[in-house]
Amino acid sequence: MRMVLRLILAALALASFGLFAFRFKQLLDYLKIGVESPIPRTDDGNVRLKETAKYVLAQICSRKEPYISTGIMHTAIFWGFLLLFPTAVEAVLRIAFPEFSFAFLGRYLYGGLTLLQDIFALGVFVAICGAAVRRFIVKPKRVDNHWDAPVILGLIAGVVITFFAMNMAEIQLGEKAVRPISGILHALLGPHTTTAASSIYTGAWALHTAILLVFVPLLLYSKHMHIIAGVPNIYLQNKEGFKQHRMDFENAEFFGVNRIDQLSWKDLLDTYACTYCNRCTDQCPANNTGKPLEPGMLIQNLRDALLEDAPEVIKLKKEDKLPPPDEECETVKPLIDRVISRDAIWSCTTCGACLSICPVLNEHPQKIVEMRRYLTLMESDIAEELQITFRNLENNSNPWGVGFANRADWAEGLDIPLISDNPDAEYLLWVGCAGAYDDRYKKVMKDLVTILKAADVSFAILGVEEKCCGDSARRLGNEYLFEMMATEVAELLNSYNVKKIITACPHGYHTFKHEYSQYGWNGEVWHHSQFIAKLIREKKIRFNIALPHRTIYHDSCYLGRHNNIYDEPRYILRNLVPEEQLTEMDRNHERSFCCGAGGGRMWMEEKIGHRINVVRCQEALAKNPDKIVTACPFCLTMFEDGVKDAGKEEEVSVRDIAELVARAIEPPQPEA
Amino acid sequence: MKIAVFCKSVPDTETKVRLKGDRLDTSGIKYILNPYDEFAVEEAVRMKEAKKAEEIVAISMGPARAQEALRNALAIGADRAVLVTDDALDGSDTLATAKVLVKVLEKEGGDFDLLLFGQRAIDGDTWQVPSQVAALLDLPQATCTVALEVEPGSKAVATRLVEGGEEIHELTLPAVITCSKGLNEPRYPSLPNIMKAKKKPLTTYSLGDLGIDASEVGKNGSRTEVLSYELPPARGGGKKVEGEPEEVVAELVKFLKEEIKVI
Numbered sequence: 003m004r005m006v007l008r009l010i011l012a013a014l015a016l017a018s019f020g021l022f023a024f025r026f027k028q029l030l031d032y033l034k035i036g037v038e039s040p041i042p043r044t045d046d047g048n049v050r051l052k053e054t055a056k057y058v059l060a061q062i063c064s065r066k067e068p069y070i071s072t073g074i075m076h077t078a079i080f081w082g083f084l085l086l087f088p089t090a091v092e093a094v095l096r097i098a099f100p101e102f103s104f105a106f107l108g109r110y111l112y113g114g115l116t117l118l119q120d121i122f123a124l125g126v127f128v129a130i131c132g133a134a135v136r137r138f139i140v141k142p143k144r145v146d147n148h149w150d151a152p153v154i155l156g157l158i159a160g161v162v163i164t165f166f167a168m169n170m171a172e173i174q175l176g177e178k179a180v181r182p183i184s185g186i187l188h189a190l191l192g193p194h195t196t197t198a199a200s201s202i203y204t205g206a207w208a209l210h211t212a213i214l215l216v217f218v219p220l221l222l223y224s225k226h227m228h229i230i231a232g233v234p235n236i237y238l239q240n241k242e243g244f245k246q247h248r249m250d251f252e253n254a255e256f257f258g259v260n261r262i263d264q265l266s267w268k269d270l271l272d273t274y275a276c277t278y279c280n281r282c283t284d285q286c287p288a289n290n291t292g293k294p295l296e297p298g299m300l301i302q303n304l305r306d307a308l309l310e311d312a313p314e315v316i317k318l319k320k321e322d323k324l325p326p327p328d329e330e331c332e333t334v335k336p337l338i339d340r341v342i343s344r345d346a347i348w349s350c351t352t353c354g355a356c357l358s359i360c361p362v363l364n365e366h367p368q369k370i371v372e373m374r375r376y377l378t379l380m381e382s383d384i385a386e387e388l389q390i391t392f393r394n395l396e397n398n399s400n401p402w403g404v405g406f407a408n409r410a411d412w413a414e415g416l417d418i419p420l421i422s423d424n425p426d427a428e429y430l431l432w433v434g435c436a437g438a439y440d441d442r443y444k445k446v447m448k449d450l451v452t453i454l455k456a457a458d459v460s461f462a463i464l465g466v467e468e469k470c471c472g473d474s475a476r477r478l479g480n481e482y483l484f485e486m487m488a489t490e491v492a493e494l495l496n497s498y499n500v501k502k503i504i505t506a507c508p509h510g511y512h513t514f515k516h517e518y519s520q521y522g523w524n525g526e527v528w529h530h531s532q533f534i535a536k537l538i539r540e541k542k543i544r545f546n547i548a549l550p551h552r553t554i555y556h557d558s559c560y561l562g563r564h565n566n567i568y569d570e571p572r573y574i575l576r577n578l579v580p581e582e583q584l585t586e587m588d589r590n591h592e593r594s595f596c597c598g599a600g601g602g603r604m605w606m607e608e609k610i611g612h613r614i615n616v617v618r619c620q621e622a623l624a625k626n627p628d629k630i631v632t633a634c635p636f637c638l639t640m641f642e643d644g645v646k647d648a649g650k651e652e653e654v655s656v657r658d659i660a661e662l663v664a665r666a667i668e669p670p671q672p673e674a
Numbered sequence: 675m676k677i678a679v680f681c682k683s684v685p686d687t688e689t690k691v692r693l694k695g696d697r698l699d700t701s702g703i704k705y706i707l708n709p710y711d712e713f714a715v716e717e718a719v720r721m722k723e724a725k726k727a728e729e730i731v732a733i734s735m736g737p738a739r740a741q742e743a744l745r746n747a748l749a750i751g752a753d754r755a756v757l758v759t760d761d762a763l764d765g766s767d768t769l770a771t772a773k774v775l776v777k778v779l780e781k782e783g784g785d786f787d788l789l790l791f792g793q794r795a796i797d798g799d800t801w802q803v804p805s806q807v808a809a810l811l812d813l814p815q816a817t818c819t820v821a822l823e824v825e826p827g828s829k830a831v832a833t834r835l836v837e838g839g840e841e842i843h844e845l846t847l848p849a850v851i852t853c854s855k856g857l858n859e860p861r862y863p864s865l866p867n868i869m870k871a872k873k874k875p876l877t878t879y880s881l882g883d884l885g886i887d888a889s890e891v892g893k894n895g896s897r898t899e900v901l902s903y904e905l906p907p908a909r910g911g912g913k914k915v916e917g918e919p920e921e922v923v924a925e926l927v928k929f930l931k932e933e934i935k936v937i
Contacts, residue, residue: 382864389862397686405688482865
């Protein structure tokens with residue numbers, strides 16, 4: 003009997019590993035149809051290795067707020083699986099060598115292993131039950147029950163049950179390994195005779211091994227591919243922050259992405275790594291306000307498209323018959339309208355909520371911007387209002403379209419030095435389009451100037467020479483326009499040898515900091531919240547009053563999630579407002595909810611679903627603040643609109659952090 | 675059908691107008707394709723896309739920088755462009771300009787079925803050139819068109835907005851049409867089309883090429899003369915009338931009667 007089982011299992015093992023190897027090679031070949039990754043993926047190998055080990059082994063990936071409970075389940079299953087791996091190896095090797103055991107590792111090592119195995123196997127079992135309850139009884143909205151989820155849960159349960167059955171039988175057969183839980187189970191359930199133990203062992207082992215052998219290829223044919231692809235995906239993560247890459251307008255003839263082979267191999271690997279957890283969709287502000295964007299579905303549909311298209315692409319490439327991406331191809335269909343709708347592409351605020359929650363560090367918004375590039379550059383399929391925005395940027399270098407000659411009007415009479423007159427100024431105050439043209443934000447800019455002057459900072463402005471940094475153009479996919487704008491601005495900055503920039507706009511901050519090196523400008527970039535915090539720390543500014551109002555701070559996405567600036571604005575507030583008057587929204591820091599204006603959405607009508615700013619504003623108003631504080635011109639506008647929408651503009655004021663600071667230092671105190 | 679679209683390079687709508695002596699200060703001005711001409715180009719391109727037209731020629735008269743406006747027209751979809759540029763053209767009035775444009779049409783074969791203009795150029799704002807061209811060529815014209823239907827080889831039906839309604843004109847081709855806002859929504863050219871536009875032919879003519887004597891154009895060839903430029907007076911502050919309704923009304927009537935004398 004045992005011999006027959008061994009023969010059957012041997013055949014199964016061959017089939018299983020053969021299929022695994024075949025599929026592995028196939029999936030690898032599919033990745034190769036992608037283009038080069040525009041950003042480095044393997045630099046700093048040691049750092050990457052350490053970060054990956056920490057992130058995966060400590061299961062930081064799965065236990066991010068607010069998914070702690072599912073994360074704990076995942077951690078238990080993950081650790082249980084690592085620990086049960088030696089048993090799996092034992093079980094498979096026992097097909098050929100029935101007596102094989104890791105007992106040779108010695109009493110302590112093997113004893114420790116068996117002890118941990120016993121505990122974690124129970125943990126896995128509990129977690130599996132928890133997962134089953136969640137998946138089939140609780141059914142959270144984001145959980146999408148594919149065929150593979152119940153199958154895999156069942157298989158894992160089978161692995162654990164047969165594991166205990168083998169142990170219980172082995173205990174009866176005299177095995178002395180340290181397995182307290184199996185021991186209790188044995189005492190309670192048996193088997194209590196050697197004959198029974200022997201057959202139960204054989205049966206349990208055969209089943210255990212068979213399940214494992216089914217599981218192995220299934221890994222590569224289900225969403226459990228993440229077990230194989232997740233770790234390399236994390237290792238190959240983007241370490242340069244959210245940014246878009248520069249295009250080669252000299253040589254390229256096709257711009258943006260609309261066919262699977264236009265994505266980079268790393269974008270394709272992302273689709274293998276996706277676990278269908280849909281936390282990204284759960285966090286997405288567009289999705290949460292009734293818009294058709296589902297970042298998780300985008301990745302999953304891309305995987306389906308890859309599996310469908312890759313064989314065709316490979317075949318056509320081999321025959322040298324693959325048409326250029328802008329020409330119709332019968333067998334390889336465009337991605338837009340297939341994996342994602344146009345409305346969904348334009349719904350993205352590039353807020354990065356999906357990026358920051360993804361357990362395997364997938365990069366969703368980058369793909370969306372690539373598709374926007376296609377729509378904007380190739381098809382010119384853009385909203386009417388964006389046509390105006392782009393024209394405004396082209397002709398007057400600001401999205402509002404006010405004459406470029408008026409850019410310095412806000413500064414009239416303020417006696418602000420121009421960099422052309424003061425080439426030695428230490429900092430360039432980058433006013434930004436909002437500071438220069440938006441009546442509301444001009445006030446903020448004036449307050450910022452008051453602060454810088456009070457602190458005796460050596461600074462100057464570009465005046466009418468300043469132009470738009472191009473953030474909106476880039477996020478909206480108009481890379482051609484951005485190329486022209488960024489080239490001009492980088493040249494301008496270099497012509498004055500600017501090395502340090504202070505700006506009040508997180509979007510400008512982000513673009514200068516992460517993207518202008520692509521155009522030859524390198525230097526220090528300070529967001530005004532960072533800079534004011536520095537001035538307070540260095541005691542360059544002091545406050546003469548405490549602001550008594552109940553104050554709530556909103557994290558701008560481009561400040562917080564994209565640049566990790568959470569503490570400085572709060573540090574400033576703690577210096578201004580008594581601790582008990584400071585409050586937070588339910589979603590703050592990394593889980594902050596976008597105001598709705600990022601990714602160029604500032605310039606677009608919001609026609610689908612609820613308005614994001616209204617939803618976010620309600621969240622703030624629920625805490626009964628007197629003041630909502632932001633550190634971003636877009637957020638300021640969105641919140642002011644939101645407060646008006648709620649009819650609360652009499653009771654609740656919306657302020658930039660610089661305005662609070664300027665009120666508290668005014669009149670500037672002389673040094674004591 | 676062969677269409678001529680006239681394109682003028684004009685200062686951007688947001689330009690801060692400044693004077694330098696008796697002339698406009700043209701330094702630091704961003705020039706664009708006259709927005710009304712954009713409607714004309716778009717309309718022509720739509721006719722070509724509807725297979726009603728075979729060739730669209732974008733024509734401009736102006737300094738070398740007008741090439742940029744022409745490239746824009748080419749990016750929207752014109753097939754080729756012609757620029758008349760000559761130092762002697764400086765100071766030409768509308769009639770002198772119209773005469774030059776007529777010469778260009780002759781030079782380009784004279785076989786145009788449709789002459790499309792913007793209803794006005796946003797810089798000089800004279801509205802005259804299209805009608806003068808029509809008069810010189812003795813062609814029918816419809817100005818300020820908001821809808822246009824063309825039957826190649828026979829006629830054009832143009833709708834114009836007039837006070838209280840619409841006027842619909844039927845014109846025999848060839849005809850002159852001037853385009854108004856509302857006729858269409860000009861497209862934002864796609865990048866491949868911008869790239870293609872850079873390679874499309876752009877012919878430059880001097881006065882000599884067109885057989886025009888310098889004395890017929892410029893200041894000397896113009897019947898109108900610009901005597902001086904003057905900025906409009908700066909807008910004064912508003913006036914607020916406050917108080918009880920009776921007082922306010924009395925005050926307002928007094929203001930209308932005595933100060934601005936409208937009643």
